Amino acid sequence: MAKSRDYKVKLYxxxxxxxxxxxxxxxxxxxxxxxxxxxxxxxxxxxxxxxHFAMEHxxxxxxxxxxxxxxxxxxxxxxxxxxxxxxLKTKEELEAQEEAA
Numbered sequence: 001m002a003k004s005r006d007y008k009v010k011l012y013x014x015x016x017x018x019x020x021x022x023x024x025x026x027x028x029x030x031x032x033x034x035x036x037x038x039x040x041x042x043x044x045x046x047x048x049x050x051x052h053f054a055m056e057h058x059x060x061x062x063x064x065x066x067x068x069x070x071x072x073x074x075x076x077x078x079x080x081x082x083x084x085x086x087x088l089k090t091k092e093e094l095e096a097q098e099e100a101a
Contacts, residue, residue, distance in 0.1 A: 004041045006068035009050050010034070011061040016090045023062040034061075037068065043080035054086035060094075061086055 011034045014023040026033075036053050040046035050063045063084035067073055089097070 003074075004039050005074060007038045007040060007046060007065050008068050009036050009038055009053060009063055009065045011054060011057055011063055013059065014062040014085055014088060015060050015094055016088045021062070021085055021088065022091075038065075043074070043076045047080055047084070050081075050084055051086065054084075058087060060088045 012023050012025055014021055016022075034053075034057050038046065038049045038053070040049055046065065050065060054061055054063055063081075063086065065077075065081045065084070067077075
């Protein structure tokens with residue numbers, strides 16, 4: 001069984017634009033993004049917990065995970081957390097949703 005590790009997960013706004021995924025980052029740190037501390041045993045457990053967090057969040061997002069203690073990344077971390085996108089909508093769907101609000 002894999003050793004439990006602590007991770008920090010942050011969700012950034014994202015949407016589909018054609019065949020691409022567009023993620024928005026605030027470089028100056030003025031935007032508070034949803035964050036959660038997760039303890040997971042293995043990459044499958046980590047991705048499942050990130051998926052659950054993103055589904056609770058509900059909006060289109062890109063998830064970024066990092067090891068909380070700053071130590072070495074476990075084997076398979078990069079490939080498991082490289083492209084975590086959830087609840088993505090197209091640009092047109094987002095514009096229609098904003099007009100309806």
